[in-house]
Amino acid sequence: METLETVHSGTKRHKKIRRHSTSLDIHAQSMRRPPEGDSIIEKAPMKLGPPPVPTGPKKKVNENKSVAAMKRRKRRTNMSSDSGLETAEDDANVKRSRSDTKSDFLTSLGPLNDISSIHPVLDCTMESTFSKKSKSKLDVTWEKAVCNARGQPDGAERSMRMAKSSAKNPESCAIIEENDENVIPVESEDEANGMVDEEEEEDNEMVEVKKMEKVEKKKKSLKDKVQGAVKKMKKLKEGKATTGKLKKGVLKRKIADVMGSSPDGGGLKKAKKSEKESKEEKKDFKKLRNNYDLIQNSKKIWEELRKHDVTVDRKTKLCAELLDMSKGKMQLLAFTHDGARVIQCLIQHGNMEQRAVAFDEMKNNMVAMSESKYAKFIVRKFLTYGSKMERSLVFKSLCGHVRRLIRHREASEIIEYAYNEYANATQRLAFLEEFYGPTFTLLKTDDAKSLEDVLNLHPKKKDMILANMKETLVPLIEKNILTHSIIHRLFYEYFLHADSKARSEMISELRETVVNMVHSRDGARVAMKCIWHGNTKDRKAILKSFKGFVLKMSKEEYGHQVLLSIFDVVDDTKLVSKIILEELLKTLKEVAMDTYGRKVLLYLLSPRDPMHFHPDVVKVMQEGDTNEFSKKDTNVRHDELLDVVSKPLLKIVIDNTKELVSDNNSLLFLxxxxxxxxxxxxxxxxxxxxxxxxxxxxxxxxxxxxxxxxxxxxxxxxxxxxxxxxxxxxxxxxxxxxxxxxxxxxxxxxxxxxxxxxxxxxxxxxxxxxxxxxxxxxxxxxxxxxxxxxxxxxxxxxxxxxxxxxxxx
The missing domain is CATH 1.20.930 (Transcription Elongation Factor S-II; Chain A)
Structure with a gap:
């Protein structure tokens, strides 16, 4: 009891006693009895609000309770009122007398084993977790001892929040203990009376300090971002591999973006540069690249060489200078934008000997050049202007890689150009054989010229070849790589030799993307076979995919034949009228004045008339007559379509009579x-x-x-x-x-x-x-x-x- 009485003797003695409170904490934790009354776990569930007011006689609270505690309680009252918590008891506790509180506090203290009975255990609320940390620098060691001695009830919501907050911030537990209502801070009256003004001044100072800290943090973050952008720019300039990809103004744009988010709200305004400054910056930027001097000197020759009025002798001399300058470095120049232009000009205007020197230097790198955005044009030049031997070597270097290169965005153009423009029958088959299987990729057959010849030579490998083709073609459909004629040829061969089941499976995969294939002969044949041998669901999907492309198809050499096959076999004439004929009739004059467009209209008027259609075209159309899905009579289908187009066609004769009667091409149409x-x-x-x-x-x-x-x-x-x-x-x-x-x-x-x-x-x-x-x-x-x-x-x-x-x- 003596130690407790000395608490009120003075501040110095108060601090000394609190230094030795650790043993009391340990002893209190060991001797503590469970709290009196029923446990809060057995009662109703926890509610966010203050503890209920006890029904028994109230204990008087000491009047000398500090004004700081009252202020903290008011703050908690405001926070709890904002969050919907009741504050009736807090207002009542503020009005209690200080003298009663002091006397009750001294008389209620007993032995350490009864320390838990200082205050009744109340239902813990969220107030302690929401309350702010006290600004006073009081020594709260004794209050910690009391809290540790009393402990927390099992299942209390406050203990769970303390555990979570202590894991994130070790000081949060101490903050909660300092602001606990059940702990009575021990302080002198002088200190209590002088705390109000000090705390108000401290609050104002802390607000200003926080504002200054936020501004400084934002400034530091801006500086860090700018410095980071500068460092990245320096690294990019130092790196040799990435210098060619740098763009002018990257650093300034990054700095402007960073400064645009400054606390003042102002951003950097880009100053307009003069043309001279921009040209100088561009020139300095280009100097960072490798072989800058070589490219600049070669471009001077290139600018003169590509002129149309240069004589042949002068071209030969300039090509010789350009060859001497770039010899040994052509592979490096080929992959740059301006360097590739220079080499293309050398190949185009040089003689056979000069072209052969350039080809010998780059012949081992044709596949990589085909995949390059700029070097692929050099491969095209070798195919166009190269000799027969050089062209055959280009084909030989591409063989074995066709199956992979056809999926590449840049290289697929080279494969298509070589296959369509310069490949003979043997070279075309060499490209196609890579899709037949690994055996044909390694072992080329010289006797065969098509898949039919290959199957005649190897009849037992038919299933294996078709399986490999399907395995290769289905991913091309999924990636929508269907615009190249080499792919159309593969699909056409597959449809020629596949059985009805495999053909139906391929039609179901291809029906929504077949519109991409109708511009070539083989692709149009594939689309026609899909329409002939597809079921009602497949035909409907194919017609819907043609929506928006009917006019273009009607004006194509092979695409218009796909429309003729639709008129022949599709029984749903209402769907044909809605999708195909409706789009044709919107631009009927344009269709009627086109050579192939007139054939579409003539087929609606007089189908398969030998006066308008070649016998070979009629023979192709007759292949669809034996399909198993068309049930309606041909004449009935023709009459239903003719009813739709007759009136618009008569109107176009009335409106455009002069053009029709005076044009040899329109005569038969009229x-x-x-x-x-x-x-x-x-x-x-x-x-x-x-x-x-x-x-x-x-x-x-x-x-x-x-x-x-x-x-x-x-x-x-x-x-x-x-x-x-x-x-x-x-x-x-x-x-x-x-x-x-x-x-x-x-x-x-x-x-x-x-x-x-x-x-x-x-x-x-x-x-x-x-x-x-x-x-x-x-x-x-x-x-x-x-x-x-x-x-x-x-x-x-x-x-x-x-x-x-x-x-x-």
Whole structure:
């Protein structure tokens, strides 16, 4: 008890006693009894809030409780109120008298084994974890001893938070203990009275100090970032391998980005440089590269060598200088942007000897050059301008790597260029054999020229070859590498020799990406086979993939044949109309004026007509007739598609009659529309007759009238000849009747003045239409003498016909 009384004697004695409180802590921990009352674990679950107010008589609290503790309690009250915690008990505790607290504290202390009964164990809350650390520098060793002696109840939420916080910050546990409400700080009244002003001043100072520390930290971080950027720039300049990839202004951009996030909110404004400064910086940057002097000197020769007005002797001399300068260093120059340009010019303009020297230096590095962004063009130059031996060596160096290089973005262009432009049948097969299997990669066959020949030589290896091809081709579909013709050839060969099951599996893999293959002959054949042998689901997916590409396909040499195969076999004509025909009709004039686009429209009007389609094309189309998935009758399918396009085609004749009647390519197209389109053709025929009604010396077609035009007079003769079939079918609308009702009599007589006009009049008389003959013959009968005087063949035949028809008169 003496040690406890000396606590209040003075500050110095108070500190001395607290230095020896460690033994008391140990003794208190060993002699502590469990807290009185029920454990908090047995009660209701923990709630975030202050402990409940005890129902029994309240103990008086000492009035001499420090003002600092009261201030801390107010702070906790504000924090708890912000977080939704109740603060009724804290307000009550602040108003308790200091004298009662002091007396209760002295009387409540007993032996160390009863130290846990100083204060009742209350339900722990989150207030201690949220409270701020006290600004006072009090010695709290005795309070620590009391806390350690009392301990914490099992399962208390506070103990778990202390464990977590102590793991992160060892000082957090001490902070919680200092701010605990159950611990009464022991301090003198003088200290308590003088703490308010000191703490307020300390609070203001701490806020300003923290602000200054934040600003200094941000400044330091900015400096560190700038210094880091400078160091990286220096490392990049020192590194030889990466100097060629440096870009001007990297350092300044990094510094500007760093300073743009400064606390003041201001960033570096890029000053506009003059052209001279930028050129100087660019020149200094280029000097960091290897072989800078060599590249600069060679570029001077290159600038003169590539001019068109340089003589042959001068080119030979410049190439010799350039060869001497770059000899032994061509492989280094080939992989740079400007160095590759110089070597390309040397190969193109040099003679055979100079080209051979350059090839000998680079021939062992062709595969790596093919994979380079710049050196690949040198390989192209050797293929284009090289000798037969040099070209064969390029093919030989690429063989064995085709299967890998075809997947490379840069090298695949070289493989495609070599295969399409300069490879013969043997070299093409050498490229393709790498996809047949490892055996054919190592052992080339000279006798075979295609997969069919290989299978005839090795019939037992058919399954193995097709399995290897499938294993190679499926990844190409997944990577969407389907634009090269060598890939199209592989797919076409696979479809030719695979069975129906394997073919169906490949169609299901290829159906959404086959649109990338229709621009080549083999690729178009692959797309046609997918349409012929695909089921309804496959055909629907293929048609949907064509959406947006129909116009382009209709104007391609091989792509338009894919559309013809769709018209032949797809039973869902509504889907065809929605995806294919709808896109065609939006740009119908553009399609009609194109050579291959007209074939698509002609196939809709008159499919497989030998007048419009070559027999070989018809033979190819007949391969799809035996497919197992088309159930609708061919004529029914054709009629449904024709109903969709007839009206727009007749309208295009009305709107573009002059272009159609005066163009040899459009002549048959016009006749086919007027003969096969469904609907009323009267307006279209009247549009043609109105052009015929123009005067001979005032034609809208130019210098020649339609009856004298090479294509126009054939158009009129064909239309008149079509009336014979219409008369047999007893059709009411005839072009001859429309023509006679539209063209004036004076214009008809003027036609007899030219040879082609006489043949048109003769065709009208020979038609056998009673209405036309009765109207035309009296007009021509008055011209017998004039026709007899004309010497050209048409006039003589017309005169004889008139005499024959009027001799009875």
């Amino acid at each position: 006749l086919t529309i007027l003969s096969h389109a469904k609907g009323d053709t009267t307006k279209a025929l009247e549009a043609v007759a109105e052009i015929c009604a123009e005067k001979m010396n005032n034609s809208s077609l130019g210098d020649l009238h339609i009856v004298e035009h090479p294509a126009g007079h054939i158009t009129l003769k064909k239309l008149i000849a079509m009336d014979k079939e219409k008369m047999k079918n007893k059709e009411s609308v005839l072009f001859s009747n429309v023509l006679m009702n539209t063209v004036p009599e004076s214009v008809l007589k003027s036609w007899a003045a030219c040879n082609r006009g006489c043949f048109i009049l003769l065709a009208l008389l020979e038609l056998g239409n009673p209405e036309v003959t009765a109207q035309l013959l009296p007009t021509l009968a008055t011209m017998k003498k004039s026709l007899k005087m004309l010497k050209f063949k048409g006039a003589q035949l017309l005169h004889d016909n008139i005499l024959y028809n009027t001799k009875d008169d």
